[in-house]
Amino acid sequence: MFKVLTFNNISARGLDRLPRERFEVSSEIQQPDAVLLRSAKLHDWAVPETLKAVGRAGAGVNNIPVEAMSERGIPVFNAPGANANAVKELVLAAMFLAARNICPAWAFAQTLEGDDAAMNKQAEAEKKRFTGFELPGRTLGVVGLGAIGVNVANAAKALGMNVIGYDPQITVRSAWNLEAGVRRAHSVDEVMAAADVVTLHVPETDDTRGMINGSRLAAAREGLVLLNFARAGIVDDNAVVAALDAGRMRSYVCDFPSAALKGHDAVVALPHIGASTNEAQENCAIMAADEVRDFLETGNIMNSVNFPELVLPRNGSGDRLTVANANVPNMLGQISSAVAEAGLNIADMYNKSRGDLAYSVVDIDGKLPGDVVERLRQTEGVLAVRVIE
Numbered sequence: 001m002f003k004v005l006t007f008n009n010i011s012a013r014g015l016d017r018l019p020r021e022r023f024e025v026s027s028e029i030q031q032p033d034a035v036l037l038r039s040a041k042l043h044d045w046a047v048p049e050t051l052k053a054v055g056r057a058g059a060g061v062n063n064i065p066v067e068a069m070s071e072r073g074i075p076v077f078n079a080p081g082a083n084a085n086a087v088k089e090l091v092l093a094a095m096f097l098a099a100r101n102i103c104p105a106w107a108f109a110q111t112l113e114g115d116d117a118a119m120n121k122q123a124e125a126e127k128k129r130f131t132g133f134e135l136p137g138r139t140l141g142v143v144g145l146g147a148i149g150v151n152v153a154n155a156a157k158a159l160g161m162n163v164i165g166y167d168p169q170i171t172v173r174s175a176w177n178l179e180a181g182v183r184r185a186h187s188v189d190e191v192m193a194a195a196d197v198v199t200l201h202v203p204e205t206d207d208t209r210g211m212i213n214g215s216r217l218a219a220a221r222e223g224l225v226l227l228n229f230a231r232a233g234i235v236d237d238n239a240v241v242a243a244l245d246a247g248r249m250r251s252y253v254c255d256f257p258s259a260a261l262k263g264h265d266a267v268v269a270l271p272h273i274g275a276s277t278n279e280a281q282e283n284c285a286i287m288a289a290d291e292v293r294d295f296l297e298t299g300n301i302m303n304s305v306n307f308p309e310l311v312l313p314r315n316g317s318g319d320r321l322t323v324a325n326a327n328v329p330n331m332l333g334q335i336s337s338a339v340a341e342a343g344l345n346i347a348d349m350y351n352k353s354r355g356d357l358a359y360s361v362v363d364i365d366g367k368l369p370g371d372v373v374e375r376l377r378q379t380e381g382v383l384a385v386r387v388i389e
């Protein structure tokens with residue numbers, strides 16, 4: 001029986017992928033084999049010795065100590081693209097909100113008093129304050145052309161906008177999915193200088209933290225609309241408020257409320273609802289649960305942010321040995337020697353590396369003795385060893 005600890009509200013459709021005769025799933029489990037979570041912060045969590053996998057039912061993994069997990073040989077899985085449509089739709093809504101001053105106009109309409117005729121008179125007299133702009137012919141700058149950025153860029157093209165995008169590590173898949181005519185920028189600065197609306201779709205990392213700061217905002221076009229549905233830390237909120245107060249920026253719409261932004265007329269800060277649709281929550285939970293289940297049951301790895309992708313169909317009915325280790329010389333030799341010294345044959349094996357990590361799946365003709373497994377665990381450079389019967 002595998003034990004899966006849940007943090008946050010994980011969609012039941014995802015949890016249903018873990019058959020209860022083989023998986024105990026609860027938010028109360030003490031010695032979990034795996035964790036399924038959304039935005040819960042794991043940085044201060046005391047990682048139990050039993051933990052073998054982490055499944056993020058979402059895209060961003062900045063709430064998870066990925067490096068510390070790697071050092072323990074624990075793969076972290078996420079759900080790439082599973083909530084991209086939900087975020088795209090909210091980003092489009094944000095762009096319309098900003099272009100047509102919908103939030104201040106609505107707030108004004110709620111202050112109207114008197115009978116219908118009086119309210120109508122005030123509305124007609126004041127509506128010029130909320131004059132907006134239309135999107136065709138305007139330029140949208142997209143920073144980060146992954147699952148969400150590509151969706152947003154393509155939707156903006158369909159709305160008649162010019163689109164300029166920046167992503168120095170764009171994948172072949174994203175490049176294929178991108179509409180023709182999206183202009184390639186070579187820097188964030190180039191995007192800022194060219195765009196009327198800038199939208200951010202990068203992960204929060206050491207490289208992207210504080211990406212949109214005072215000097216970048218100063219170099220942006222007059223009247224910039226900035227959209228941030230990526231992460232709070234990517235934008236310096238105080239610099240945004242200063243640019244709005246100086247009249248250089250038109251508005252900021254984001255998914256991350258903060259004390260600095262609170263109450264500002266030109267800011268709409270939503271409570272991190274980018275992925276909060278039933279569809280996205282289900283998609284993410286199903287994907288993360290499937291990945292974690294597959295790993296626990298077979299050792300195969302799909303959509304991990306720290307481990308290589310590795311899928312080996314089971315060969316034979318003997319034990320399957322999985323080893324996560326430092327990506328240094330002679331590890332594979334030591335693994336196969338240990339099996340050979342036990343007098344066992346390797347039916348099939350697959351080894352892949354990613355950065356400082358390597359991972360092997362070894363199908364054995366027979367049953368691995370416990371002392372061989374223990375010796376492997378003690379081998380220098382070995383991070384995690386599992387035997388799947």
Ligand SMILES: NC(=O)c1ccc[n+]([C@@H]2O[C@H](COP(=O)([O-])OP(=O)(O)OC[C@H]3O[C@@H](n4cnc5c(N)ncnc54)[C@H](O)[C@@H]3O)[C@@H](O)[C@H]2O)c1
Nearest residue numbers: 059060144145146147148167169201202203229230274275
């Ligand atoms: N508001 C929400 O609820 C919500 C929902 C989903 C995702 N997100 C955030 O959005 C981020 C992006 O999600 P995604 O699904 O598109 O991820 P993704 O991994 O598909 O795409 C991210 C892209 O950013 C690019 N990138 C990385 N560093 C960059 C840099 N310095 N400059 C330009 N591009 C850079 C990568 O190459 C990649 O193509 C997530 O990491 C998460 O933080 C927020």
Ligand SMILES: O=C(O)[C@H](O)COP(=O)(O)O
Nearest residue numbers: 038039057058059060275
């Ligand atoms: O990175 C993500 O996928 C989003 O920020 C969604 O977070 P949530 O699962 O807490 O809604």
